[in-house]
Amino acid sequence: MRVRLQTLGCRLNEAELETWAREFQAEGHRLVDAQEEADLLVFNSCAVTQDAVRKSRNLLRKAARENPEAKLVLSGCYASLNPGEAESLGVDLVVANTEKHRLVEMTHERLALPTMPAHSTVPGESALFRLGRHRAFIKVQDGCRYRCTYCIVTVARGEERSRDPAEIVDEINRLHGQGIQEAVLTGVHLGGYGSDNGSNLTGLIRTVLDQTRIPRLRLGSLEPWDIPDDFVGLFADPRLMPHLHLPLQSGSDSVLKRMARRCKTAEFAQLVDRLRRSVSDINITTDLIVGFPGETEAEWQETLGFVKRIGFGRIHTFGFSPRQGTAAAVMPGQIAGDVKKIRSRDLHELAESQGGAFAARYLGQTLT
Known part of the structure; x- marks a missing residue:
């Protein structure tokens, strides 16, 4: 099956899209760039501003108009905050933020997608590298415990959840082996990494630097109050940008x-x-x-x-x-x-x- 992936919004949405790309390919599906060529359209939506909501709606309407035969899957903050509205726009499957890690699995279950025996890329080849990308966004946590008065994302994303460090290291090593030269750690509240499992971001960065050979490591957005005094010592490693x-x-x-x-x-x-x-x-x-x-x-x-x-x-x-x-x-x-x-x-x-x-x-x- 030919799959087209598209995202709006933050780096975290991009990281999730990259993960779905790898998972769809592992199932034997082929990624395509043109919307009209796709059998399945997957959108990772945004709702950080009213303009982002408008763009999300317009993308869905355009997809339904240009490729009415394709199945349409919607996730992201707009989908989580407005699931009924999304379904009224012709979406076949709405996947809430809390279920994003199961999006490919749910798509197969709910939409009965066929699978192919052969992979669409050479085994071990990164879809990003094949497309000329040398940087990968690595989702390390989701959710935020703070409630800035203007922010709807904390409502859409829910409570803080951190990934296991070993899982993050494995993903970076796998991507590096596939040609990726830079990893960007990202999350809704990146500085809150480890709040739910007794670790912290400083420890995670040290682990990544110690247990991977990725040439460049970069950090996503960090709240200023999340930077401890010893954080600057991490930059002694020249691989941390x-x-x-x-x-x-x-x-x-x-x-x-x-x-x-x-x-x-x-x-x-x-x-x-x-x-x-x-x-x-x-x-x-x-x-x-x-x-x-x-x-x-x-x-x-x-x-x-x-x-x-x-x-x-x-x-x-x-x-x-x-x-x-x-x-x-x-x-x-x-x-x-x-x-x-x-x-x-x-x-x-x-x-x-x-x-x-x-x-x-x-x-x-x-x-x-």
């Missing part, structure tokens, strides 16, 4: 309080200073939400000023999107769309300037 994505979300302490964030700006600045003093050429990137409810002009100027003082290699900018079921959706002082657009433009210009300055430091250098 000197890059941390630390979501700031706002440069105003009063806004951070309304967001229920656990890190104040002074603490964030101290962390960045410690990292830059300890890790040569570390690249610090971040996320920022524009137009959070009640954000005054003075608070917005605090954010711009803080960003200018810190300096980031890259900034992901998100206009606030009210998500039903979150505390922020019903907060007073919702910001008008035109104001969010102006602020987003100003932040984007600042981000482009800082990103260009960071990249310019390496002009003429050969990096390994």
Whole structure:
């Protein structure tokens, strides 16, 4: 059977998609790029913003229109939060986030998929490497125990669940043997790894570095409050890439309080200073939400000023999107769309300037 996989949203969704790709291939199915060629369409959806929900709906409608004969499987946060709506759009199987690890198995059971005796790739060949990819996203945990007031993902993903370190090491070694050169550890709350099994992220990273020969190891998004004092010592191993994505979300302490964030700006600045003093050429990137409810002009100027003082290699900018079921959706002082657009433009210009300055430091250098 010809299978097409597509995802929206976070790196964790990409990691899950890569796992499904390997599992479908192991069952003898062939991965295809063109939607109209597929017998089975699998979507990993997103619901982090209302725009992501709209895109998820549009993908489903487009799939049904362009390939009405194909079976359609939907998973991800949109599917978990809106299973009835998804089914009304012609989805044959909805797989909740809590069942994602069984998606391929459930697809076979519920949709009676045929299997083929021959694999669609050479045994031991990675589907990613075959497609020219040298980086793989490794899902190490799911769920989040925190409840930031704007975030619906914690509702959609559920409680924290960590994978066994030996299983993670085996996956990385297998992928490295298939040609993958870089592994990216990812999760909904990556810094919470081990909260349910007595371990921690620092220990996991040491285990991966000790028990694999993957040339490059990179980390997904980490909350700033999850980085202990001894964390910087991990970068003594040159295989751990000197890059941390630390979501700031706002440069105003009063806004951070309304967001229920656990890190104040002074603490964030101290962390960045410690990292830059300890890790040569570390690249610090971040996320920022524009137009959070009640954000005054003075608070917005605090954010711009803080960003200018810190300096980031890259900034992901998100206009606030009210998500039903979150505390922020019903907060007073919702910001008008035109104001969010102006602020987003100003932040984007600042981000482009800082990103260009960071990249310019390496002009003429050969990096390994």
